Amino acid sequence: MTGPATAAALRRIGAGGITGSPVAFAVALGLMALLLAVPFSHNGYLEIVFRNILMYAAMAYGWNMIGGYTGYVSFGQVAFFGLGAYCSAVLSTMGVNNLFADVALACAVTALFAILIGLPVLQLKGHYFAIATLGVALATTDIVANLDALGGTGGLRVQQVDEAHFSIYYYAMWLVALGAILATYLIARSKLGYAFVAIRENEEAAAVLGINPRRYKIAAWAISAMMAGAAGAVFAPANGFLDPSIAFSTDSNVFPIVMALLGGIGTVAGPFIGAVILAGANELLQRYFINIHSLFFGAMIVLVVLLLPRGLVWLFGMRGGARTWLKSLTVYKA
Amino acid sequence: MSATTADGVALRIENVGMRFGGLWALSEVSFDVQRGSVLGLIGPNGSGKTTLMNVISGVYKPSTGAVSYAGRRIADVATYDVCRLGIARTFQIVKPFASLTVRENVAVGAMYGRDGGKRSTRASFARAEELLDVVGLTRVAARPASDLTIPDRKRLEVAKALALDPDVLLLDEVMAGLNATEVDEALELLRTVNARGVTLIVVEHLMKAIVSISTTIVVLAEGKKIAEGAPSQVLSSPQVIEAYLGSRWVKRQEQLKVIEAQRAEAARVQPEANA
Numbered sequence: 001m002t003g004p005a006t007a008a009a010l011r012r013i014g015a016g017g018i019t020g021s022p023v024a025f026a027v028a029l030g031l032m033a034l035l036l037a038v039p040f041s042h043n044g045y046l047e048i049v050f051r052n053i054l055m056y057a058a059m060a061y062g063w064n065m066i067g068g069y070t071g072y073v074s075f076g077q078v079a080f081f082g083l084g085a086y087c088s089a090v091l092s093t094m095g096v097n098n099l100f101a102d103v104a105l106a107c108a109v110t111a112l113f114a115i116l117i118g119l120p121v122l123q124l125k126g127h128y129f130a131i132a133t134l135g136v137a138l139a140t141t142d143i144v145a146n147l148d149a150l151g152g153t154g155g156l157r158v159q160q161v162d163e164a165h166f167s168i169y170y171y172a173m174w175l176v177a178l179g180a181i182l183a184t185y186l187i188a189r190s191k192l193g194y195a196f197v198a199i200r201e202n203e204e205a206a207a208v209l210g211i212n213p214r215r216y217k218i219a220a221w222a223i224s225a226m227m228a229g230a231a232g233a234v235f236a237p238a239n240g241f242l243d244p245s246i247a248f249s250t251d252s253n254v255f256p257i258v259m260a261l262l263g264g265i266g267t268v269a270g271p272f273i274g275a276v277i278l279a280g281a282n283e284l285l286q287r288y289f290i291n292i293h294s295l296f297f298g299a300m301i302v303l304v305v306l307l308l309p310r311g312l313v314w315l316f317g318m319r320g321g322a323r324t325w326l327k328s329l330t331v332y333k334a
Numbered sequence: 335m336s337a338t339t340a341d342g343v344a345l346r347i348e349n350v351g352m353r354f355g356g357l358w359a360l361s362e363v364s365f366d367v368q369r370g371s372v373l374g375l376i377g378p379n380g381s382g383k384t385t386l387m388n389v390i391s392g393v394y395k396p397s398t399g400a401v402s403y404a405g406r407r408i409a410d411v412a413t414y415d416v417c418r419l420g421i422a423r424t425f426q427i428v429k430p431f432a433s434l435t436v437r438e439n440v441a442v443g444a445m446y447g448r449d450g451g452k453r454s455t456r457a458s459f460a461r462a463e464e465l466l467d468v469v470g471l472t473r474v475a476a477r478p479a480s481d482l483t484i485p486d487r488k489r490l491e492v493a494k495a496l497a498l499d500p501d502v503l504l505l506d507e508v509m510a511g512l513n514a515t516e517v518d519e520a521l522e523l524l525r526t527v528n529a530r531g532v533t534l535i536v537v538e539h540l541m542k543a544i545v546s547i548s549t550t551i552v553v554l555a556e557g558k559k560i561a562e563g564a565p566s567q568v569l570s571s572p573q574v575i576e577a578y579l580g581s582r583w584v585k586r587q588e589q590l591k592v593i594e595a596q597r598a599e600a601a602r603v604q605p606e607a608n609a
Binding site for chain 2: 201
């Protein structure tokens with residue numbers, strides 16, 4: 001997608017380097033700081049809305065690591081989210097109700113799962129990889145639904161804290177999202193981040209420069225799995241109940257991808273900004289236009305892809321105003 | 335600069351054959367590359383030059399024979415490990431990391447190349463800065479690689495390869511598509527690199543360029559080595575002329591020589607007859 005003409009168009013919108021625009025990153029961190037205040041509203045509905053935004057943000061960062069930075073478009077990230085959630089549920093049935101233990105176990109299990117699945121699946125490229133990851137998500141759902149130890153399709157109840165301390169789930173999710181943002185920032189600027197981007201840009205050239213593509217692709221996928229898994233680990237006790245349709249929902253698979261695209265893939269601020277806007281809009285539409293909310297939502301996704309092909313974060317570094325923006329619209333048409 | 339055998343051979347190509355289905359792209363190619371030398375690899379289109387480069391850089395495993403470097407067979411080494419042995423290459427069709435800046439492109443090489451394990455990100459960028467100066471790309475260091483003109487992309491390929499701190503550098507047509515001035519600049523760059531102790535293997539179509547820089551020339555035709563030696567010696571070899579200009583041309587030259595000789599003979603004889 002980056003022929004000479006499109007590359008020139010991209011340049012005009014301003015790249016902002018491997019982390020994306022620093023201004024956008026600052027905006028994202030500022031918004032995160034503001035979100036710390038949400039529980040003080042003592043509004044349970046608002047808390048759940050924003051906790052979901054943080055949850056989707058963490059998953060969007062997970063997707064961004066493999067899909068945005070490494071260039072392997074995955075449609076299977078929900079498998080990691082669901083497995084992370086089931087880690088908490090299983091610990092709860094064993095009488096362990098500790099969020100730190102939940103997140104630690106979820107990270108370990110999902111990373112291991114990503115490594116094992118990644119060994120064969122990451123040999124595939126492009127469409128083949130995307131379809132294979134979708135297969136992984138569907139297969140994982142079916143396997144979990146048929147395991148009696150995990151409650152089967154009937155699901156599992158997860159022990160919750162009493163209502164007075166319920167905000168602990170909000171803060172835990174906030175920490176998971178912050179961890180995903182900071183990890184992405186640090187990784188993007190490190191040698192690891194450059195290996196991921198080199199693989200995205202040209203795997204053969206990356207190998208000639210001494211990068212073992214297989215090893216680094218698996219690393220990227222394991223990191224992305226941990227981000228989704230940690231979000232799932234906090235989600236399960238916050239939700240209080242878990243079954244395969246909740247843990248492996250289509251929304252949890254698709255929303256993070258759209259959020260990353262809306263905000264700007266391969267940037268540090270993009271997934272968070274995308275999550276805030278998309279989940280926020282979804283919530284408002286659902287609340288005030290319940291009958292035609294899906295239509296609005298679908299139309300919004302189409303408009304975003306057509307009008308902001310590089311995502312919102314790229315606008316931060318844009319030089320030349322409206323004319324540059326109009327030219328940037330040609331980027332993905334060819 | 336250290337990883338070579340005692341007899342001064344940097345790289346040994348032994349009986350290398352490369353088969354793609356029913357086609358032998360290379361067969362029984364053998365030659366040594368002397369440490370610190372510049373070896374020119376020439377041959378008509380499709381003669382196997384790039385295939386040989388791919389075998390040497392570990393992209394292909396040869397069907398027969400072996401390439402050894404410092405006594406180690408390269409076929410057993412993964413592509414990403416070949417650069418750790420001290421061998422680097424450029425691509426005929428340049429492969430820049432388009433969305434990264436020129437500086438970042440070179441820094442990636444410095445991060446993961448031969449000494450990459452020891453280098454921090456910061457040190458890698460410092461090394462990239464030095465190399466950009468060597469190849470003359472400092473002026474565009476902060477631009478995305480997709481921005482570069484063709485000559486600059488070729489320079490970037492060289493800088494990325496140099497970032498791996500190689501002992502042996504394989505250059506696949508870095509001068510193709512350049513104009514006369516740019517070719518002179520490129521030759522100057524290669525001389526600078528060679529003077530730093532890097533052994534060069536240069537694949538090139540431009541005869542003038544290759545003759546002026548090479549210490550030894552190896553000629554491939556239809557996958558076989560047909561000549562090896564000093565530039566002047568190789569270029570006057572009838573097989574080489576045949577490979578480049580065709581057998582009819584050589585035959586015609588031979589016929590011309592015969593006719594010439596006959597004429598000379600006739601001219602010598604005739605006056606005698608007249609006398």
